[in-house]
Amino acid sequence: MSIPTSIPMPADDAQGGVSEGGVHGLDDGQGAAGGPGLDEAGFETMRTDAVLTGRAMSSGEFLAGLIAHGQLETVGRPDRLARDLWPDADPVLVQEVWDRALAVGLHAGRRSVSPGLFRDELARVAGALSEAGFHAMGGSVARSRRLVVRGVSSHPVEGDGGAGC
Numbered sequence: 001m002s003i004p005t006s007i008p009m010p011a012d013d014a015q016g017g018v019s020e021g022g023v024h025g026l027d028d029g030q031g032a033a034g035g036p037g038l039d040e041a042g043f044e045t046m047r048t049d050a051v052l053t054g055r056a057m058s059s060g061e062f063l064a065g066l067i068a069h070g071q072l073e074t075v076g077r078p079d080r081l082a083r084d085l086w087p088d089a090d091p092v093l094v095q096e097v098w099d100r101a102l103a104v105g106l107h108a109g110r111r112s113v114s115p116g117l118f119r120d121e122l123a124r125v126a127g128a129l130s131e132a133g134f135h136a137m138g139g140s141v142a143r144s145r146r147l148v149v150r151g152v153s154s155h156p157v158e159g160d161g162g163a164g165c
Helices: 040-075 078-085 091-113 115-131 134-149
Strands: none
Touching: 078 091, 091 115, 115 134
16 A cells, blocks of 8 residues: 555645645655654654545445445346436435435444344333333334343343343
8 A cells, every 4th residue: 555645635625735835734845754844743643544544445345335235135136226216206305314224224234243242232222212102113122132132141140141131
């Protein structure tokens, strides 16, 4: 991976990251660590930013592939994908629904990998839903928790004794 030698500017910068004094943020335009324009801490921050941004972008591409996979798998055939555009609906509303559904789906997916680790959270959420009058949702979460707890052996001091809730 190549480490950038200049600090990227926002896309709306008309000068493309170059100011009167050279590359933005560097007095002499030098991007090397130890140069007069950038101290070691500044270089390390820039390097860390670049590496972590690269990782995030790679992960984003991976997730995009999984989402595309899920889109096809849930509609069955490629010729049905156009349905996901909802051409007769308000595109702003469609995007808001998409964003919310994606957030909920990713959250549920994370919990589904190791649900036993989240049994206390599931109990808390089930209780909060029921207390707020969302009894069907609270019951659904409590049922999922019971299924998880059956498969998890816990110590009696932890309250479940491995026998369910």
